[in-house]
Amino acid sequence: xxxxxxxxxxxLTASTLSACGxxxxxxxxxxxxxxxxxxxxxxxLVGAPxxxxxxxxxxxxxxxxxxxxxxxxLGRPVxx
Numbered sequence: 211x212x213x214x215x216x217x218x219x220x221x222l223t224a225s226t227l228s229a230c231g232x233x234x235x236x237x238x239x240x241x242x243x244x245x246x247x248x249x250x251x252x253x254x255l256v257g258a259p260x261x262x263x264x265x266x267x268x269x270x271x272x273x274x275x276x277x278x279x280x281x282x283x284l285g286r287p288v289x290x
Contacts, residue, residue: 237274245270 249266253259 232279234275237277237279238271239274241274242267242271245273 246263246267248270250259250263252266253262256262
């Protein structure tokens with residue numbers, strides 16, 4: 211039960227905060243970074259920060275790559 215709740219929380223958070231930028235690459239990179247950070251924090255709460263970061267990063271990168279700037283737009287990436 212704890213594991214499925216954790217995975218659901220990571221998926222929802224990563225998809226909500228999926229990405230910024232206009233290109234697919236920018237969105238995937240920023241989504242992966244945001245997802246990894248959120249996943250690590252969530253994983254820390256249940257004792258698995260590395261697994262949380264890996265899952266969150268993968269979900270965030272996927273969500274960033276699969277959305278466009280009209281669906282989710284958090285602004286210009288900091289590296290641009």
